[in-house]
Amino acid sequence: MNKEDQVISGFRDLYNKLVWLNKSKMEVSLKGHKPSEVHCIEYIGKHADANVTKLAEHFYMTRSAISKIAKKLMEKGLIESFQRPDNKKEIYFKLTERGEAVNRIHEQLHNEFRERDKAVFEPITEAQWDQMMRFVERYSRHLDAEMKNQGVDRTPE
Amino acid sequence: MNKEDQVISGFRDLYNKLVWLNKSKMEVSLKGHKPSEVHCIEYIGKHADANVTKLAEHFYMTRSAISKIAKKLMEKGLIESFQRPDNKKEIYFKLTERGEAVNRIHEQLHNEFRERDKAVFEPITEAQWDQMMRFVERYSRHLDAEMKNQGVDRTPE
DNA sequence: GTCATTTTGTTTCCTTGTCAACAAAATTTA
DNA sequence: TAAATTTTGTTGACAAGGAAACAAAATGAC
Numbered sequence: 001m002n003k004e005d006q007v008i009s010g011f012r013d014l015y016n017k018l019v020w021l022n023k024s025k026m027e028v029s030l031k032g033h034k035p036s037e038v039h040c041i042e043y044i045g046k047h048a049d050a051n052v053t054k055l056a057e058h059f060y061m062t063r064s065a066i067s068k069i070a071k072k073l074m075e076k077g078l079i080e081s082f083q084r085p086d087n088k089k090e091i092y093f094k095l096t097e098r099g100e101a102v103n104r105i106h107e108q109l110h111n112e113f114r115e116r117d118k119a120v121f122e123p124i125t126e127a128q129w130d131q132m133m134r135f136v137e138r139y140s141r142h143l144d145a146e147m148k149n150q151g152v153d154r155t156p157e
Numbered sequence: 158m159n160k161e162d163q164v165i166s167g168f169r170d171l172y173n174k175l176v177w178l179n180k181s182k183m184e185v186s187l188k189g190h191k192p193s194e195v196h197c198i199e200y201i202g203k204h205a206d207a208n209v210t211k212l213a214e215h216f217y218m219t220r221s222a223i224s225k226i227a228k229k230l231m232e233k234g235l236i237e238s239f240q241r242p243d244n245k246k247e248i249y250f251k252l253t254e255r256g257e258a259v260n261r262i263h264e265q266l267h268n269e270f271r272e273r274d275k276a277v278f279e280p281i282t283e284a285q286w287d288q289m290m291r292f293v294e295r296y297s298r299h300l301d302a303e304m305k306n307q308g309v310d311r312t313p314e
Numbered sequence: 315g316t317c318a319t320t321t322t323g324t325t326t327c328c329t330t331g332t333c334a335a336c337a338a339a340a341t342t343t344a
Numbered sequence: 345t346a347a348a349t350t351t352t353g354t355t356g357a358c359a360a361g362g363a364a365a366c367a368a369a370a371t372g373a374c
Binding site: 208209210220221223224225227228246247248 | 351352353354355
């Protein structure tokens with residue numbers, strides 16, 4: 001296996017581990033909320049124009065799936081929907097007070113993860129971060145172009 | 158958002174894009190086989206001691222899920238199971254001739270992906286690959302230790 | 315303006331994977 | 345060795361997400 005593949009599959013494995021480990025932790029602090037629900041809450045908290053379509057694109061999921069998650073979050077009273085006066089089709093979401101509370105717990109948890117992994121991040125130099133950032137961005141743009149080429153066309157963000 | 162988070166979430170997004178795009182391509186060349194099936198075939202092709210437990214650990218999935226995928230692959234005649242004379246419990250898998258064929262198509266596809274993304278990889282220096290590798294490995298080991306700490310204990314590979 | 319096309323969100327049906335319970339074999343403990 | 349525990353794989357019930365079909369609104373073509 002060459003280095004490209006090693007790095008890519010290394011990152012995949014790393015990502016899987018993070019998901020797996022953080023999920024365990026989240027089940028304790030955020031009992032009763034699924035990871036996907038919490039992720040949607042996070043996104044809605046950050047984006048004032050969050051709707052089903054935007055969420056679906058961001059998470060590489062179908063509108064169908066997001067629609068169901070949103071429904072559940074509304075039933076739980078964690079988000080509420082609203083419309084813009086000039087548009088009767090698009091439905092936006094925002095966090096309720098209880099949703100904000102969940103979001104804060106989630107943020108707190110993120111800080112704990114950051115703290116937990118501090119030792120790994122510390123020795124990385126500014127220059128190294130920048131290199132990795134540039135690599136990721138370039139690869140990402142390359143794939144966007146590739147998707148367009150292929151006619152698939154789905155450009156999130 | 159700080160650089161650590163940017164890099165991590167950048168990689169997550171990159172990974173999602175890769176999965177999404179490659180899935181489209183695989184549906185063409187490997188019609189009739191799900192990604193998870195193809196991944197299992199790949200692993201079985203590479204590991205002579207592949208069994209349900211090893212596959213589950215590698216893919217961060219439950220034994221239950223793998224058991225079902227394996228069942229399907231056996232029905233399709235892509236893999237076959239065998240036992241070691243000194244152990245009546247563990248069941249190992251190997252590829253059939255048809256499984257090998259699927260595996261070769263998959264490998265070919267991987268070469269195409271590599272070719273497709275060549276332009277992104279070329280400007281990365283040997284030193285940069287090594288840096289990224291070291292980062293991934295260190296982080297990975299850190300998380301392994303963390304899992305053990307937490308008593309979760311699941312150390313793949 | 316009107317008609318066709320696209321966008322947005324929802325619902326139904328189906329597939330995939332998890333969870334829990336289980337049986338059988340292996341391993342550990344005594 | 346015998347009994348308790350762990351490991352391995354399977355099954356059935358359930359939940360999450362995808363695909364397709366759909367309705368309603370928005371946009372575009374004319």
